[in-house]
Each structure stands twice: as structure tokens, then as C-alpha cells.
Amino acid sequence: MSSLPRVVDVRVLVAAASRHGSTLEIAQAIGRTLSARGLDVLTLPAEEVDAVDGFDAAVLGSAVYYGHWLEPARDLVEAHAAALASRPVWLFSSGPLGDPDHRLPPDDALDVSAQAEAVQPVEHRIFAGKLDRQALAFREKAMVAALKAPVGDFRDWEAIEAFAQSIADRLPESTSLDSGRSVDLPSEAEATRTRSCRRR
Numbered sequence: 001m002s003s004l005p006r007v008v009d010v011r012v013l014v015a016a017a018s019r020h021g022s023t024l025e026i027a028q029a030i031g032r033t034l035s036a037r038g039l040d041v042l043t044l045p046a047e048e049v050d051a052v053d054g055f056d057a058a059v060l061g062s063a064v065y066y067g068h069w070l071e072p073a074r075d076l077v078e079a080h081a082a083a084l085a086s087r088p089v090w091l092f093s094s095g096p097l098g099d100p101d102h103r104l105p106p107d108d109a110l111d112v113s114a115q116a117e118a119v120q121p122v123e124h125r126i127f128a129g130k131l132d133r134q135a136l137a138f139r140e141k142a143m144v145a146a147l148k149a150p151v152g153d154f155r156d157w158e159a160i161e162a163f164a165q166s167i168a169d170r171l172p173e174s175t176s177l178d179s180g181r182s183v184d185l186p187s188e189a190e191a192t193r194t195r196s197c198r199r200r
């Protein structure tokens with residue numbers, strides 16, 4: 001019998017919480033890029049993730065509402081914090097509209113410090129979001145009108161693609177089963193781990 005280690009695909013979970021769909025589309029774009037780079041990717045809404053044990057790495061994101069991630073993304077991190085902390089994890093937030101300094105609401109700075117603290121991400125990226133007035137609930141419409149929030153699709157697909165490519169650059173396409181399916185990050189990546197992602 002051969003004792004050679006069995007080589008398996010590196011499995012990546014891409015999950016995002018989205019109220020109106022635009023952040024899930026960002027997750028899907030990231031998932032497509034990672035798949036095209038040879039990784040074995042599953043992309044899911046955050047609320048559909050039951051376990052993270054079968055994955056070697058994760059990319060987790062959320063739309064930002066009132067300065068925070070949506071509940072399904074917060075719950076996902078909280079429920080699987082230990083497993084996530086032992087894997088390479090990338091976080092992304094989608095929210096700012098138009099001018100990146102235009103906050104909605106103006107006093108709620110993005111705060112993902114609890115999530116970053118829990119999983120110790122390799123990196124946390126913030127992407128511009130999308131605001132479609134037609135899709136908003138009555139209260140959201142009132143809020144958006146009162147704050148004169150810019151309406152439109154401000155998502156920067158090039159930046160999203162570059163983020164996904166940078167993730168793929170750091171993950172091998174396959175790993176040996178002998179290594180317990182855990183993918184080791186290069187030390188350079190370790191050095192760039194983001195400990196606090198609190199935004200100004």
C-alpha cells in the first residue's frame with residue numbers, strides 16, 4: 001500500500017448577508033473568481049451556512065446597516081468563531097454610497113471590530129454599495145430621503161475582482177489530506193492580519 005498523502009481540492013466558503021441582494025451579488029462575483037482560479041467554492045447566503053468545518057478557508061461579508069453587519073453575518077461569525085479563527089478568513093463589508101465619506105446615517109461609523117476580533121481575518125475590505133430606492137422598505141425610503149443618500153449602484157467590480165484575485169493568490173488549489181485540510185498562509189500574509197477593522 002502506498003503511504004503517499006491524498007491530494008484534495010482546497011474548499012472555500014463564500015458567504016454574505018444581504019438585505020436587498022447587492023452584497024450577495026458581490027459574494028457571488030468573488031466565488032466565481034475563486035472557482036476560475038481552481039478552488040472548490042461554495043457561495044451561500046450567510047443564514048444558510050450550517051457548518052464551516054468542511055472548508056479550508058472562508059470569505060465572509062455583509063451589507064452595512066446603521067454602522068453594523070446584518071444579523072445573519074454576525075450570527076455566523078459568533079456561532080463558528082473557533083473554527084473560523086483556525087482558518088484563513090477574509091472579511092468584506094458593502095455599504096458606502098457615492099462619496100466614501102458620505103455615511104448613512106452620518107453618525108454610524110462602520111464597526112466590525114467584534115467580528116474581526118473573533119476570527120482574526122487576513123484582511124477586511126470595504127466596498128461601495130448599491131441603493132435602489134424601489135427596493136427599499138417604507139422606513140428605509142424615509143431615512144434615505146431625509147439623509148439625501150446617493151441612489152445608484154456604486155459597486156466597484158474591478159476592486160472586487162482584485163480582492164478575489166488577491167485571496168486566490170494566497171491559497172493553493174489543492175492540499176494534502178495529511179495536513180488535516182488546513183491551509184497554511186504564507187508568513188507575509190500572517191503579518192498583514194487585521195486586528196482591528198474599526199473605521200474612522
Ligand SMILES: Cc1cc2nc3c(=O)[nH]c(=O)nc-3n(C[C@H](O)[C@H](O)[C@H](O)COP(=O)(O)O)c2cc1C
Pocket residue numbers: 017018019020021022023024063064065066067068094095096097103104105108110128129130131136140143144
Ligand atoms: C436604512 C439604510 C441604512 C444604511 N446604513 C448604512 C451604514 O450605516 N453604513 C454604510 O456604509 N451604508 C449604509 N447603508 C447602505 C447599504 O449598506 C448599501 O445600500 C448596501 O449596498 C445594501 O446592500 P444589500 O443590497 O446587500 O442589502 C444603508 C442603507 C439603508 C437603506
